[in-house]
Amino acid sequence: MNSLIRAACLGLLVSALAACGGGGDEPSDPGNARGSDASGPVIEGYDLAARAVPKSAAAPAATPAGVAATPVRLEALPEAARTAMAGRTPASGQRNPVRQIGQGRALAATADVQSTARLLNWQPAPSGGTAAAARFHSEGATALRLGLRVERLPDAATVRVFAPDGSDSVAFTGEQVRQTLERNAAAGFTGAVGRTFWLPPVGGPEAVLEIELPAGVAPQEVQVAVPQLSHLFVDLARGKDAFLKIGEAGTCNLDASCAPTLQEETRAVARMEFTGSDGGSYYCSGTLMADVPASGTPWFLSAEHCVSDQASASTLVTYWFYRSASCNSSLLSPLATRVFGGAELLYASGETDTSFMRLLRSPPAGVRFAGSLLVAPPVQGAVAGLHHPFGDLLKYSAGLMESYARCDGLRCEPQSSASGARFLRVRWQSGTTEFGSSGSALFAPLGGRQYVAGQLFAGLASCAADRRFEPDYYGRFDLAYRARLNEWLGTPPVAP
Structure with missing residues (x-):
């Protein structure tokens, strides 16, 4: 969690790039976003139901033994502490890209x-x-x-x-x-x-x-x-229609159930909750990733500023199908499922803000293992994001990959060439990202399918009128793949 704490401190000190955001006015299907398709080698996605998945260890009986419990009581937190946690965004507009809950x-x-x-x-x-x-x-x-x-x-x-x-x-x-x-x-x-x-x-x-x-x-x-x-300060554990966070995101966010071209990918995205060594708990977003042999291994991608060490990964709880039951219904899908057991952290790098894990308990049946693009997407190419802003029901964003970028801490500058640039600069035409969106995947279209091209690092925009068209920045997946992720995801065969 040290990297997360450092990111929090930077978020309070640096006004530029202090929040994950982006925006637009009119909802649109990402498939209609203007921009060229990506090209290059890919790892194809697949559905869990069609693959044999390694079985999780048998769970012990959850029914309590029913013995008398000794009480341990803490009084209410001081008002200042409650106010600080309830205040999701300081008046200055500066925001930490990780949502503390x-x-x-x-x-x-x-x-x-x-x-x-x-x-x-x-x-x-x-x-x-x-x-x-x-x-x-x-x-x-x-x-x-x-x-x-x-x-x-x-x-x-x-x-x-x-x-x-x-x-x-x-x-x-x-x-x-x-x-x-x-x-x-x-x-x-x-x-x-x-x-x-x-x-x-x-x-x-x-x-x-x-x-x-x-x-x-x-x-x-x-x-x-x-x-x-x-x-x-939010209820993560009730399940069913008593789940909280519905309606928490800004009004310019777009319901992912209303994006026809992203419906397969929505099944690959999970809301994340994890706890640090100081007892602080946090939200982020993450994505289930496909490997070349379609092994069913639950590889999981998020951001290093979310989960940067094994102690944090061990606390991970994931929420699947946490989306609306139908387009703009604001009702939780009956498929929503919570999975415990944590994860094994395999790779974490601040260079591309990448956190790559193996979930220790299998996700529920019906999920999708997302495919990935193994080269950088083209400048001015169409892109889309799927994420859980403020831990809300799954949302989508649609826009263009405007340029490459170099980032020093939370300060990012656009760059015309991919050489030496470890991030992608994205500007949304519709939708946005907010607290809790960190770590979520950026998808690029290729041949009618969507492939992961990066994960959310930080950004300037939000639903606020003066920040609707500010950029977001994503760590480049292709660089993380070449650095280490190929060891687990494999190398696709070369076309004849």
């Missing part, structure tokens, strides 16, 4: 292993083993994420988190927790940050943590703490 809060009652052990009351469980639980309350939160710090946890243990009424229950085995922490350690996170397992978000101001042990495993084998939680 929650902040960390320290928990003195469970700050270390010893205090947590005193608080947990182990009781007989219906399974024949034992279980203990703690009920955390953060006054004023819309949702909570608990940070479980692990010193020792048996592989056979089951760790659950759920709402006080037993709903929204999610479970992990001790083995799954250990594997996540081992990935953190292998990436260099050997301290407290690497030993913290962030449980999925639970809607509401309360979340119950329950640990269940099978018969024959002593409670003394459990050495854990919950030194902090993430106090969220």
Whole structure:
């Protein structure tokens, strides 16, 4: 998360390129945008339903054991903290390209292993083993994420988190927790940050943590703490039509369900939620990527300023088919699905603002693996974006790739030649991008199909009248592919 924090600081200090944005007046199908098609080698996209997908590890029983939970309570945040988080855009117009949706809060009652052990009351469980639980309350939160710090946890243990009424229950085995922490350690996170397992978000101001042990495993084998939680100001966990964020985006955003030429690609885009080492939680957008053999491996592309390290990738939650049920309906699709389990970070580079991961749990059936363009798109070529501004239902933007660009920090300058330019400068003819759009893919048309050409870094424009036609900047996918991504995505065969 260090890169994310640095980006946040820059966002407060630099007025240029401090927000992801772009805009236009009249909705239009991206297929009708004026501009030349791309050309060059590509990796073809494909549908998940037509491919064999590696099976995820079997999930443990999510049903709570039902033991009494010891309460842990935090009072309401100070008014200043609530106001700062609620104020999505400072009056100056300067904005951080990553959308923050929650902040960390320290928990003195469970700050270390010893205090947590005193608080947990182990009781007989219906399974024949034992279980203990703690009920955390953060006054004023819309949702909570608990940070479980692990010193020792048996592989056979089951760790659950759920709402006080037993709903929204999610479970992990001790083995799954250990594997996540081992990935953190292998990436260099050997301290407290690497030993913290962030449980999925639970809607509401309360979340119950329950640990269940099978018969024959002593409670003394459990050495854990919950030194902090993430106090969220939006509800990520309710599911179905109680999902929030519908209608949050600016009014110049365009419903992706109204873009016929992008319907295949809409199934490749996910809303992302992740938590940093300080307990802050954030939104971005990301895209499921195809490889040459169409293996079904869930490769996932976003921005380095969103997910820059393994500890952050381990906290990733993705939301699929988070789109309207029909064009301009503002009703959530019944297919909307949330997937936990985090990701393995394979490549992160600030040079093209690229974050490339492998999701550790498969996305739902029906998703699309997006194809990619392995050369830079042409100047004045038609492009389109698919993204989740402010975490809202999926939106699209349509415009032109105006020029290449060099970026130094958040300052970008146009460049006529692709040589030495690591970014694409895009100007929208319709639609826009906002907070939460960061990391979303830029698509270029070729032969009637759409291919990923970059991922969103930053930009100047928004729905504001004085910024409707300012540019956005995307990291070049072709450069990231040549640098490292070809190792995982493969090399397409050369045409005879």
